[in-house]
Amino acid sequence: MSGFGRYLAAALAARFASEGMGMAVVLLALERTGSASYGAFVLTAWLAPHVLAAPLAGAAAGRTRRPRLFHLATLAGFTAAVAALAVLLGRAPLPLVLAVAVLGGSCGPMVTGGLSSLVTGLVPPGAGRDRAYGWDASTYNAAAVTAPAAVSLVTALGSAAPAMAVLAVSCALAAALAATLPYGNPRAGGPQDGPRAGLGAGLAALWRVRELRAVTAATTLAFVGIGSLTTTSVLLATGLGSPGAGGVLMTAFAVGALVGSLTLGRMTAVEPGRLVRWALAGTGAVLAAAAFAPSVAVTAALFAAAGVCDGPLLTATLRIRSEHAPDAVRTQVFTLGAGLKVTAASAGAALVGLAAEAPAWMLLTGIAGLQLAAALLHALTAARGSEPQAALTARSAGSPTAVSGRRSPGAP
Incomplete structure (x- = not known):
């Protein structure tokens, strides 16, 4: 599989996990607490850090000398937060659950825009890169179609906790695939060691x-x-x-x-x-x-x-x-x-x-x-x-x- 092919697989797996979280959190909250508002609080804690974490994550990614390690760390953090919420939600004190959601949500910008920024280093400029962004965009839409359906199906067959586990496994797969990508490939026009923003x-x-x-x-x-x-x-x-x-x-x-x-x-x-x-x-x-x-x-x-x-x-x-x-x-x-x-x-x-x-x-x-x-x-x-x-x-x-x-x- 080519570098861009592995990227698409990683992006789809990560965004599948991201898109499924909204429904999974609400369903698990209803299952364990009987309260939709509990799930709404946790989901808000998951989403709220995105705009605050985005500049921090972007600046850190642009300044790091080890981009592979940085992307792996953020994907691993996202995975760990999903897995932890599957265990803690509805069982642990709410402040602890909210803290885990905030930490996981802080990794969210790297799952969305952060991953998309890698395309520039994987595909040379021109029409090929324009088409590559079309494929990248399709991973968001494919995840939006499949993730809620998968979460609903797994929940209907058992419970929402295994559905959360599926999302965690998907994000772990994304991290494994991201480890194989050629970060900063000069032949593809990717950025090298340059100005630190x-x-x-x-x-x-x-x-x-x-x-x-x-x-x-x-x-x-x-x-x-x-x-x-x-x-x-x-x-x-x-x-x-x-x-x-x-x-x-x-x-x-x-x-x-x-x-x-x-x-x-x-x-x-x-x-x-x-x-x-x-x-x-x-x-x-x-x-x-x-x-x-x-x-x-x-x-x-x-x-x-x-x-x-x-x-x-x-x-x-x-x-x-x-x-x-x-x-x-x-x-x-x-x-x-x-x-x-x-x-x-x-x-x-x-x-x-x-x-x-x-x-x-x-x-x-x-x-x-x-x-x-x-x-x-x-x-x-x-x-x-x-x-x-x-x-x-x-x-x-x-x-x-x-x-x-x-x-x-x-x-x-």
């Missing part, structure tokens, strides 16, 4: 580079809506007379997103910024139509179509980060972007919980409006002038003080 350098790059600022702002806004889609789908299905069909709607969306990433997401001839706007606008328009669908079957078909539109968004986002992030802060840019999206999704889930008494069609219309607003925000932000990326990258590479404030020992 400071802790705030990634955030500065997200703000100063127009393309990064535009895609980060747009996707963060869009994910406020996506984070509320699961709860809204349950309410929508209930309003259509099928309370249990909420999962069907989200599965249709996830399957559509997987199809979209494997088809439309591989349109390397389309400029990624344009693909971002198309994806957001298409998703918003189809979800708006779904808000007024007369049956679950029609709604599911429209959710699948919305997923197809959403599928290329992640691919385009990864391409933009790869093309425009200065080498010294590349991992920070990937982890920060992922952390902001997770945090936005969490905020969306909380907001829809507060507005759960509103009609479901109104909530879905609001989600659609956020996708359309995100497309407009990207168009406006990307059109505004800023410092040219070439100048920023050149200064970052030629004058490390511009990024970190000091020259690293290996810099020329």
Whole structure:
């Protein structure tokens, strides 16, 4: 198996574990305590550290001289936290359980954006790398489809604890595969020993580079809506007379997103910024139509179509980060972007919980409006002038003080 093939296997295994945690934690909490709120507290502790840990994880990954060891350590920490929660949740004191969840969640940015940042070092620049990001995006969508289904199936056959164990084994497999990857391969264009970026350098790059600022702002806004889609789908299905069909709607969306990433997401001839706007606008328009669908079957078909539109968004986002992030802060840019999206999704889930008494069609219309607003925000932000990326990258590479404030020992 090629280096990139092993990467895809590692990414899929890690993201399978990550995607399954939400359902597994809630099911295990219900099983052991009878309280959904207990699971919600633990899940919040798992998700909350993402945005805070993202810059720390990205900076540490960019500064370490042993990237293989760093990635293995974060994946091992993620694995250990999942396994510990399988044992402790509902049995140990809640503060201890929450502390374990916080520690495990702090490794989350490396499972998402941190892993994606490795693609640059595995595939040479050009259309091949663009296609590689399409495959990388498909691992997120494949995990979103399979992980909740696997957790539900294992729980139905036994209990939620073995389901958590499956997730831990999957992440352990990811760590084993990650150990075999060729980190920093110069022939593939991967970063070598160069400028060491400071802790705030990634955030500065997200703000100063127009393309990064535009895609980060747009996707963060869009994910406020996506984070509320699961709860809204349950309410929508209930309003259509099928309370249990909420999962069907989200599965249709996830399957559509997987199809979209494997088809439309591989349109390397389309400029990624344009693909971002198309994806957001298409998703918003189809979800708006779904808000007024007369049956679950029609709604599911429209959710699948919305997923197809959403599928290329992640691919385009990864391409933009790869093309425009200065080498010294590349991992920070990937982890920060992922952390902001997770945090936005969490905020969306909380907001829809507060507005759960509103009609479901109104909530879905609001989600659609956020996708359309995100497309407009990207168009406006990307059109505004800023410092040219070439100048920023050149200064970052030629004058490390511009990024970190000091020259690293290996810099020329």
